[in-house]
Amino acid sequence: MNSNNFRNLRNIGVIAHVDAGKTTTTERILFYTGENHRIGDVDDGSTTMDFDPQERQRGITIHSAATTVHWQGTQINLIDTPGHIDFNLEVRRSLRVLDGAVVVFDGVAGVEPQTETNWRLADEYRVPRLAFVNKLDRIGSDFARVVSMMQERLAVRALPLQLPIGAEGDFRGVVDLLTLQALVWDRDDASAPPRIEAVPPELLAAAQAARARLVEAAAEQDDALLDAWLRGAELPLDGLRAALRRGTLAGAFVPVLAGSAFRNRGVEPLLDAVVAYLPAPGEAPGALDTHGPLSALAFKLTADDHGAMVFVRVYSGTLKRGDTVFNASTGKAERVARLYEIHADRRVERDELVAGDIAGVVGLKDVLTGHTLASAKDAPLLESIVVPEAVIDVAIEPRKQLDAAALAKGLSVLVREDPSLRLRQDADSGQTLLSGMGELQLEVAVEKLRARFGIEVQVGRPQVAYRETIAQAAEVQHLHRKQSGGPGQFAELTLRIAPLPRGEGFRFANTVVGGAIPREFIPAVEAGIRRTALAGPFAGHPLVDFEAVLVDGSHHVRDSSALAFELAAAAALREAVLKAAPVVLEPLMAVEVITPADYLGDVIGDLLRRRGHVQGQDARGNAVVVTAHVPLAQMFGYIGQLRALSSGRAQFTMQLHHYAEVPARAALAA
Incomplete structure (x- = not known):
């Protein structure tokens, strides 16, 4: 099957740091493509993609959610991923099966730690991507600064396709650099398309200069265009778009768009760019040949009232309802009972899946994340999914001994769904230890035990997962x-x-x-x-x-x-x-603290008292960003201390950086 057959299909993910506006952007995509007739809102818990009760309660994405939309005759399979580091596996397994991605940046904060982590994952899986600089209506937003941060921190050639018109509260539209036209949105009407106007005179010189850089980057991707460009000829728009697509797929640059999803500005051009510049199945770097026998990767499992469902990406061949297939990772035969196209929490039954499809399969008994489904038991294995390190343990036991069996069953389901959760028995105490990537992930797991399985549990204080x-x-x-x-x-x-x-x-x-x-x-x-x-x-x-x-x-x-x-x-x-000569290892976290300059000395002093090693500090607007490596054991309760030090104005993020030997004086406590 030739990749040309897939010109009308895109498999993309939306990824970002927490609070960059990723789910809001996805909700606007659902609205403008006609999938939803009203706009969901994160703050009032009415989003389509964050449909899990805990997601709506906490106002964050916990699970990657899939849906299917259509734009300009193209089907877009869309996965909205979590931004919080505790749920990084959801991003990893989504990027493993996607062909392209939209990376959402906060127009004020720019490149944040989790954005950087997700960007590196997209590099690892060779996923072409677009950048969407969001929240340009916010005070302190700066499109040019975010583009500069992308180039410096991500070592990427960031190529603006647009320039914003107006700033902060006056942001009202964008200049399309290819056509040199202004797209302006009415303030209050979400359903009205943008008006096409002339470029504002005060932006014309900057737009022409930015367009010249854009045309040069495009021409470099095509010998004929480059020759015409060097001769000073006007290059055709279709040729420029094709060259921009080629450069995006090759990773030569990342197109950058501007907008404010919350204010309904910039979403339609973003959808246009997804269709124009992100790959169809079979076009992405390293894609499999879509000819031949069945080859599919299981990348996620869920269990609910309808039973267990395995999410798969089909890379070649077809998968039909009622088929018997082989789990090439185990050699066991499996029977496909039903196939579903997923629309967030809705399902549409399918008779068959073809190469390029991402869908749910019901009936598979012993399939886990990362397993390969194939038409033969000795088929080649697809590249699996790397599971992140667990760094925090909690002891967990039922409040009532009668619930012991139910707890064991519930925990086994959670660990099967989320391989970044680990279960083990403490050798000394005999307690059951549940391990994860962070306190939030473990809190969510405990709440699932109560809500989904009706089990009340006693949970010990979080402990560092030493090695x-x-x-x-x-x-x-x-x-x-x-x-x-x-x-x-x-x-x-x-x-x-x-x-x-x-x-x-x-x-x-x-x-x-x-x-x-x-x-x-x-x-x-x-x-x-x-x-x-x-x-x-x-x-x-x-x-x-x-x-x-x-x-x-x-x-x-x-x-x-x-x-x-x-x-x-x-x-x-x-x-x-x-x-x-055995030694104990502890997790060292990469910590980023954003604080007003007035509190910088107190923040750094506190990090040093926590055995932290400050790596650097940078100005970000009127704040200072401090980066440090700090032992996880010293970070419990840090948010309260940081708020006290900064009168509630500082914030922080952290993620695992590496394991290191515990100093002798601290090893005694471990």
């Missing part, structure tokens, strides 16, 4: 022998462990030769090591960033078994770790 690792190599020989009348247990092995760079996780290697340990027992050795690493022998935290090499060993023809070798490996690892 442990080793600082040097060590080698041990261990003999496991047990005899009690009947068949015995015998396993002997030599295990060598060595540290790996931060973030490398765990690696296992087998160098045994000559059948000293039979091949069928090797997986048991690895299993014993992995099981023991879940609660490290030094401080009881998960053991990470190490390599284990099975060097040698011996077996007994009658008394050796997989169990014996698993137990021997577990004991050998515990012994080796204690000889390998």
Whole structure:
């Protein structure tokens, strides 16, 4: 199937930092495309895309929500993603399956931490994107400054397609640089299209200069256009648009548009740009050939009153209702009961999905996020989805012992839906620990247990999710022998462990030769090591960033078994770790504090008292932005202290930067 067949389809996401106006922009898109007949509002909890009760209550996006709209004869499958760092997995798995993205920037704040994180994810998945500078009606907004910040912080060639007309409360329209026309919106009528006017005289010189830069960037993408441009010829609009599309798909630049979604200004040109410049399926960099057998990626799971639904992106082939397909990640067969096109919280049943479609599938039993669905069990696996680190634990137990089984079931559903949540048993206390990326994510999970499963739980205070690792190599020989009348247990092995760079996780290697340990027992050795690493022998935290090499060993023809070798490996690892200079690791957070200059000294002093390392400070309007790396253990309750220091005027964001060794004096507390 040729990608030309997909010219009328776009799979795009809307991504941004929290409070940049992302959901408001999406709601306006639904209104102008005719999907909604009234405009949803985040503040009054009437949005279509934030349909979850917690989203409406908190006024934030928690789950990525999908919908389908149509504009100028093109179908747009649209995913609205969360902006809060605690729900970053939702952005990751959306970007993994999307062909393009609209990145919304706050016209006042510019490039914010989560915008930068999401931008890097889009780079990682090679997703072409447009930028929409929103909130240009706000006091302090500055389109040119945001464009400059994009170029400096994101290392991207930001290419304005428009210039704003008016500023702050007087923002009323944009100059279209390609046509050199002004688009002006009436103040109060959301349904009226923009008026086309002449460019205001005071903007004409700036618009002509910006257009010259735009034409030059476009001409660089096409040899014929470049030759005509160098000869001073007037370039045709269709040729310029085609060249801008080519450059956007290649990542040569990012087109930038201007507007105020809340004031209904700039949304229609944004939709025009989505159709004109973002890729159809099969056009995005690294896209699969859409010919051939079925290949689809499961990127999200949800469970509700209708049962479990798996969201998939079809990359090639077709998927029909009633089909039996294979989970190439597990080799198991699965039957497709129903297919649904998703419109936020509404579903439209489909008979089949084709390459390029993003839709919901009901009936799949053992499919998880990142699994590949295919027509053959040995089909190639699609690139999976990286799950972020969990940095905070809470102990969780039912208020009534009668609810213990229901709690276990509810937690298993939540972890299946959101792989960035982790469950484990504390080795010392036996408590069930739920781990996540932040306090908000864990609060939301606990509320889901109550609202969806009717379980009242007791939750302990949030604790840092420490790790442990080793600082040097060590080698041990261990003999496991047990005899009690009947068949015995015998396993002997030599295990060598060595540290790996931060973030490398765990690696296992087998160098045994000559059948000293039979091949069928090797997986048991690895299993014993992995099981023991879940609660490290030094401080009881998960053991990470190490390599284990099975060097040698011996077996007994009658008394050796997989169990014996698993137990021997577990004991050998515990012994080796204690000889390998074990250390505790803690999460260091990248913290960004925005404070009025009057409170700068107090803010920095407080960060230093929290074992923070200030990385830099920059002016942002009449405020100062302080960036620092601070241990997560020192950040609990920080918002209250920051408000007290700044008379309630400062704010902050933070996200995991890396794990680092805990200083000796702090390790005792860990």
